[in-house]
Amino acid sequence: xxxxxxxxxxxxxxxxxxxxxxxxxxxxxxxxxxxxxxxxxxxxxxxxxxxxxxxxxxxxxxxxxxxxxxxxxxxxxxxxxxxxxxxxxxxxxxxxxxxxxxxxxxxxxxxxxxxxxxxxxxxxxxxxxxxxxxxxxxxxxxxxxxxxxxxxxxxxxxxxxxxxxxxxxxxxxxxxxxxxxxxxxxxxxxxxxxxxxxxxxxxxxxxxxxxxxxxxxxxxxxxxxxxxxxxxxxxxxxxxxxxxxxxxxxxxxxxxxxxxxxxxxxxxxxxxxxxxxxxxxxxxxxxx
Amino acid sequence: xxxxxxxxxxxxxxxxxxxxxxxxxxxxxxxxxxxxxxxxxxxxxxxxxxxxxxxxxxxxxxxxxxxxxxxxxxxxxxxxxxxxxxxxxxxxxxxxxxxxxxxxxxxxxxxxxxxxxxxxxxxxxxxxxxxxxxxxxxxxxxxxxxxxxxxxxxxxxxxxxxxxxxxxxxxxxxxxxxxxxxxxxxxxxxxxxxxxxxxxxxxxxxxxxxxxxxxxxxxxxxxxxxxxxxxxxxxxxxxxxxxxxxxxxxxxxxxxxxxxxxxxxxxxxxxxxxxxxxxxxxxxxxxxxxxxxxxxxxxxxxxxxxxxxxxxxxxxxxxxxxxxxxxxxxxxxxxxxxxx
Amino acid sequence: xxxxxxxxxxxxxxxxxxxxxxxxxxxxxxxxxxxxxxxxxxxxxxxxxxxxxxxxxxxxxxxxxxxxxxxxxxxxxxxxxxxxxxxxxxxxxxxxxxxxxxxxxxxxxxxxxxxxxxxxxxxxxxxxxxxxxxxxxxxxxxxxxxxxxxxxxxxxxxxxxxxxxxxxxxxxxxxxxxxxxxxxxxxxxxxxxxxxxxxxxxxxxxxxxxxxxxxxxxxxxxxxxxxxxxxxxxxxxxxxxxxxxxxxxxxxxxxxxxxxxxxxxxxxxxxxxxxxxxxxxxxxxxxxxxxxxxxxxxxxxxxxxxxxxxxxxxxxxxxxxxxxxxxxxxxxxxxxxxxxxxxxxxx
Numbered sequence: 001x002x003x004x005x006x007x008x009x010x011x012x013x014x015x016x017x018x019x020x021x022x023x024x025x026x027x028x029x030x031x032x033x034x035x036x037x038x039x040x041x042x043x044x045x046x047x048x049x050x051x052x053x054x055x056x057x058x059x060x061x062x063x064x065x066x067x068x069x070x071x072x073x074x075x076x077x078x079x080x081x082x083x084x085x086x087x088x089x090x091x092x093x094x095x096x097x098x099x100x101x102x103x104x105x106x107x108x109x110x111x112x113x114x115x116x117x118x119x120x121x122x123x124x125x126x127x128x129x130x131x132x133x134x135x136x137x138x139x140x141x142x143x144x145x146x147x148x149x150x151x152x153x154x155x156x157x158x159x160x161x162x163x164x165x166x167x168x169x170x171x172x173x174x175x176x177x178x179x180x181x182x183x184x185x186x187x188x189x190x191x192x193x194x195x196x197x198x199x200x201x202x203x204x205x206x207x208x209x210x211x212x213x214x215x216x217x218x219x220x221x222x223x224x225x226x227x228x229x230x231x232x233x234x235x236x237x238x239x240x241x242x243x244x245x246x247x248x249x250x251x252x253x254x255x256x257x258x259x260x261x262x263x264x265x266x267x268x269x270x271x272x273x274x275x276x277x278x279x280x281x282x283x284x285x286x287x288x
Numbered sequence: 289x290x291x292x293x294x295x296x297x298x299x300x301x302x303x304x305x306x307x308x309x310x311x312x313x314x315x316x317x318x319x320x321x322x323x324x325x326x327x328x329x330x331x332x333x334x335x336x337x338x339x340x341x342x343x344x345x346x347x348x349x350x351x352x353x354x355x356x357x358x359x360x361x362x363x364x365x366x367x368x369x370x371x372x373x374x375x376x377x378x379x380x381x382x383x384x385x386x387x388x389x390x391x392x393x394x395x396x397x398x399x400x401x402x403x404x405x406x407x408x409x410x411x412x413x414x415x416x417x418x419x420x421x422x423x424x425x426x427x428x429x430x431x432x433x434x435x436x437x438x439x440x441x442x443x444x445x446x447x448x449x450x451x452x453x454x455x456x457x458x459x460x461x462x463x464x465x466x467x468x469x470x471x472x473x474x475x476x477x478x479x480x481x482x483x484x485x486x487x488x489x490x491x492x493x494x495x496x497x498x499x500x501x502x503x504x505x506x507x508x509x510x511x512x513x514x515x516x517x518x519x520x521x522x523x524x525x526x527x528x529x530x531x532x533x534x535x536x537x538x539x540x541x542x543x544x545x546x547x548x549x550x551x552x553x554x555x556x557x558x559x560x561x562x563x564x565x566x567x568x569x570x571x572x573x574x575x576x577x578x579x580x581x582x583x584x585x586x587x588x589x590x591x592x593x594x595x596x597x598x599x600x601x602x603x604x605x606x607x608x609x610x611x612x613x614x615x616x617x618x619x620x621x622x623x624x625x626x627x628x
Numbered sequence: 629x630x631x632x633x634x635x636x637x638x639x640x641x642x643x644x645x646x647x648x649x650x651x652x653x654x655x656x657x658x659x660x661x662x663x664x665x666x667x668x669x670x671x672x673x674x675x676x677x678x679x680x681x682x683x684x685x686x687x688x689x690x691x692x693x694x695x696x697x698x699x700x701x702x703x704x705x706x707x708x709x710x711x712x713x714x715x716x717x718x719x720x721x722x723x724x725x726x727x728x729x730x731x732x733x734x735x736x737x738x739x740x741x742x743x744x745x746x747x748x749x750x751x752x753x754x755x756x757x758x759x760x761x762x763x764x765x766x767x768x769x770x771x772x773x774x775x776x777x778x779x780x781x782x783x784x785x786x787x788x789x790x791x792x793x794x795x796x797x798x799x800x801x802x803x804x805x806x807x808x809x810x811x812x813x814x815x816x817x818x819x820x821x822x823x824x825x826x827x828x829x830x831x832x833x834x835x836x837x838x839x840x841x842x843x844x845x846x847x848x849x850x851x852x853x854x855x856x857x858x859x860x861x862x863x864x865x866x867x868x869x870x871x872x873x874x875x876x877x878x879x880x881x882x883x884x885x886x887x888x889x890x891x892x893x894x895x896x897x898x899x900x901x902x903x904x905x906x907x908x909x910x911x912x913x914x915x916x917x918x919x920x921x922x923x924x925x926x927x928x929x930x931x932x933x934x935x936x937x938x939x940x941x942x943x944x945x946x947x948x949x950x951x952x953x954x955x956x957x958x959x960x961x962x963x964x965x966x967x968x969x970x971x972x973x974x975x
Binding site for chain 1: 696720724728729733736737741742747750753754755798
């Protein structure tokens with residue numbers, strides 16, 4: 001992990017990103033030691049602004065915003081993580097397979113992928129959520145988002161594999177007696193990993209966005225605290241009009257923090273790993 | 289003999305300092321040579337000897353992490369010596385393509401793939417000379433015809449031409465404004481042998497017509513034998529031998545030069561050929577003393593500790609080798625044969 | 629390793645490969661390999677050089693021999709079996725143990741993310757019948773045959789080795805199964821001129837000491853002369869001349885071979901070229917040429933050359949595809965200025 005150590009030492013952007021991420025993760029971790037349960041109400045006086053006792057104030061329902069946030073962050077991260085895992089796994093499997101095998105298999109899978117791409121995701125999610133409203137747990141939201149997020153990435157993985165297949169070392173592997181699956185896993189996948197990491201980060205952030213959007217529209221599991229549902233309830237109880245900024249401000253701020261954290265980390269990481277950008281434009285002191 | 293470029297003790301390193309790791313690659317480490325007017329000067333050496341870096345400096349494209357840490361490069365185009373290293377970017381740009389031009393390795397990268405050859409020429413000439421498009425076209429057509437290229441090349445895109453044709457077009461592009469000095473970096477590598485011959489003959493012809501000077505960098509000794517007037521042999525960033533071509537091939541004195549020449553197969557000769565084991569050193573950590581001593585079959589004690597100086601052993605022959613300088617006292621040349 | 633019953637190791641019979649290129653709405657067919665017939669010697673290992681410029685079809689021929697491309701017509705018989713008809717299982721079980729490739733760019737032939745020995749181990753386990761106990765020995769044995777050792781190479785990534793070392797590692801990998809035939813496509817053209825000889829010497833050693841035949845594809849006549857026993861010269865899909873390397877390069881009969889030989893830059897400044905060469909026409913034109921494909925640039929072209937495809941004619945032990953040597957050609961078709969045997973194009 002010398003990569004991380006070097007980044008921490010030399011890249012201020014990475015340090016900021018890492019710090020923000022740490023804040024987010026600490027918040028999520030704190031949820032396990034919260035004095036109140038996630039769905040408890042009227043445990044504190046309501047509508048109090050931020051103060052020493054209530055760090056981020058309280059909601060109209062008598063919940064401590066700070067502790068509510070810890071649950072919200074944890075749940076949103078879980079939903080997004082699950083969604084990305086499901087979605088990208090399908091994408092890598094289908095994309096790699098289609099790309100390497102080619103022929104009829106590729107054409108069938110590509111046709112399937114194209115169908116999924118064409119489907120407008122948000123309206124579909126809204127429709128499904130609306131129909132299933134009331135029966136939606138937050139796990140099923142994650143699965144839903146994931147199942148609709150594999151199509152575009154699978155095309156990208158496919159095209160990566162297509163070009164890798166033409167590389168000479170693929171031929172070397174073939175003549176070393178390696179079977180197709182082994183070649184995809186051992187030869188090609190390592191090239192996909194940097195790409196997949198960046199791809200997953202973007203998928204992760206996208207999934208958070210979806211979760212928030214669904215919740216804000218009221219189409220999620222509203223009893224579970226997530227960043228999205230907090231905003232929903234805050235709007236429901238008109239905190240905007242009543243100038244109770246702490247209730248909707250906290251989740252919005254934290255979601256911005258998450259996006260910025262991941263952005264900084266992923267860009268500095270990829271800049272660091274790319275040998276060209278490491279050496280370019282480093283002006284040198286003459287006579288050294 | 290008028291000199292067009294005078295390089296004195298040039299040192300240029302790639303210095304990188306990223307994420308706490310400092311690395312100095314001594315690509316050009318104390319090279320002194322002079323290029324005479326109207327000659328074709330060859331620079332020979334294998335990958336990693338610093339020849340491409342030397343060309344970059346001659347062309348003035350010195351961008352970080354490449355830094356010139358010492359020495360001088362003086363050009364004399366119109367009788368007025370100019371210190372190239374002190375020129376500004378604008379002055380360098382004016383100098384390039386009018387006084388100095390460059391034929392790179394891999395012609396595909398020079399020609400814009402989405403423009404026809406005619407347009408590339410127009411853009412290029414228009415940037416330097418004030419003419420109308422029609423005059424430009426005429427000039428280009430006449431020049432290409434002189435060089436033996438068919439007219440329809442003008443209307444083609446680069447990918448429609450064969451590799452050899454592209455290389456010739458690139459050479460035409462580099463020479464049409466009659467620059468005084470042409471720098472060619474591996475102009476024949478990756479070309480078929482018949483095309484290679486055509487390119488070599490083209491370069492010779494241009495030199496005859498325009499009376500300009502050329503520097504040809506290549507690792508292919510056969511090209512040097514057929515094209516150049518003088519050859520300089522580089523090893524690990526340093527000049528180890530320089531002589532006129534005939535002398536260099538007939539009496540190579542430095543063991544490395546002998547190795548380069550001896551390891552080439554010739555048709556009609558199936559006798560065993562041997563290469564020296566090992567490979568050129570990494571330039572960020574070169575060996576002490578003479579950089580070739582780790583591979584030299586004649587290495588002596590002194591070779592490990594001291595760097596041999598470049599000595600003039602004949603009017604047109606310089607060698608940097610302790611064998612040669614030690615043997616100068618003796619009358620006979622070292623007993624090193626060409627064939628194994 | 630070689631056929632006891634005297635059949636050639638590899639027999640190529642009238643092999644052709646057509647590529648269809650779609651250009652807009654039209655489709656152009658061109659013959660990358662056109663009716664090529666060659667055979668490796670019977671009974672003893674040999675090095676056959678296949679020489680030609682880019683676009684001559686030599687790489688396509690190599691790919692067909694390796695089974696990476698299917699021929700459009702003709703047959704490729706290796707050890708009595710038709711290569712194009714092998715099923716995937718047979719290929720792994722038998723063919724790949726006997727025939728192995730060596731590619732042009734050693735740095736492309738190994739994945740930059742994997743240690744180089746991984747391919748050697750894979751070959752040993754998958755095709756070489758190695759066990760955990762024997763694999764190190766097998767790999768080391770192959771590496772020693774090319775002048776390296778497992779100790780030197782183990783744990784290294786491709787960028788830690790030089791081009792020469794890496795190419796030798798590639799050859800070692802190919803040798804693990806004790807193949808009968810190596811197909812080397814421009815194995816030294818990416819290496820510095822002075823390093824080439826050590827690789828080419830390895831081929832010679834492998835032939836003499838291990839009985840491996842090599843098909844050595846190159847555009848470099850000098851190393852072809854040095855390394856090979858026999859040579860075939862290709863032009864736009866044809867084999868225009870073949871025979872022993874002393875015959876073909878010592879006294880080339882086909883005008884194209886003569887130009888090739890004359891164009892090799894001799895490392896001897898006292899022998900510079902005197903004549904100029906004609907420019908090659910765009911590839912497509914030469915492929916489409918009626919009659920002899922070389923007619924456009926041949927200094928000895930006759931009328932018949934643009935009309936009829938030349939036959940493969942035996943001339944002093946070589947086989948030459950050229951009308952100039954056709955004893956049945958009527959006198960009035962010949963060139964009045966044609967000498968009995970065409971002039972050499974050397975200076």
